[in-house]
């Protein structure tokens with residue numbers, strides 16, 4: 590890790606195979622930022638347990654997610670890739686920041702409101718204070734930039750508020766992080782209900798493309814994607830949300846602008862366009878899936894990455910945690 594580079598932190602929940610939304614909104618951007626920044630990419634298993642998880646599945650999903658990070662192009666010698674639960678500083682700073690987060694702020698979090706509706710039988714305190722833990726994840730490393738999809742914007746704003754509040758009381762302690770939200774791909778929508786964001790938890794399997802989907806599944810899902818009757822390939826979220834979503838997926842993958850795509854497909858049918866989008870996605874995911882399958886076979890290599898990166902993350906985390914503990918008046922550790 591180089592001294593003069595700025596720091597990036599981001600993470601994903603290990604709650605099943607990740608979606609094309611996770612990839613285009615976050616992971617793809619992570620791979621392009623890794624040269625310019627010192628990056629930490631976390632598997633946020635502590636966040637995942639705010640919803641009931643099957644232990645064996647959680648363990649498997651966490652490891653698969655870590656492998657997916659690497660398969661998608663994150664170099665584990667340049668980026669610190671690790672499990673949140675193995676760096677205790679997250680929990681420790683999380684508690685401290687809980688004491689600097691107001692209930693009024695947490696009450697406003699739209700993700701909490703959505704998840705409470707979805708999991709009405711398990712609205713636990715962790716689900717409620719989740720944003721304070723997320724703030725701790727970020728602030729624990731004096732992060733400058735946080736690459737995320739659009740749905741995390743509100744949590745990031747709260748993180749900034751918490752950091753500024755702390756700094757006002759105790760003097761300059763935390764770096765105030767900026768969000769990095771891509772111009773395209775930051776909000777990929779559900780293929781069946783294109784006014785909802787694409788999500789792992791969608792009940793209709795046709796609604797979501799997973800990074801592990803085989804080419805024929807991807808093609809089938811795109812062919813079934815909901816569109817409209819305008820017969821016009823135009824980016825118009827208000828009136829044509831389905832086709833606009835396909836345009837943004839295609840744009841995020843090919844780097845073509847919306848105008849270029851509209852011109853390229855002017856006069857063509859939705860059927861043709863859907864096949865083009867599917868092919869572009871299939872081609873992008875193919876090398877990732879191949880690498881993923883290869884890495885799955887190399888247990889010792891992955892274990893070693895986990896071991897080395899966890900040590901690095903713990904070392905960095907402890908430094909900032911000690912500083913915070915001192916500022917708020919916890920007694921020094923006597924060695």
Ligand code: TYM
Pocket residue numbers: 598599600601602603610611612613614615633636722723726727735736737738739740741774775776777778786787788
């Ligand atoms: P999670 O696991 O829900 O999502 C991981 C990342 O994927 C992005 N994303 C999307 N982007 C575009 N379109 C979509 N349909 C879509 N769905 C998800 C998310 O914005 C996110 O960037 N709370 C976070 C995890 C987290 C975190 C952090 C992130 C915990 N601590 C600290 C950054 C920094 C979450 O649940 O992401």
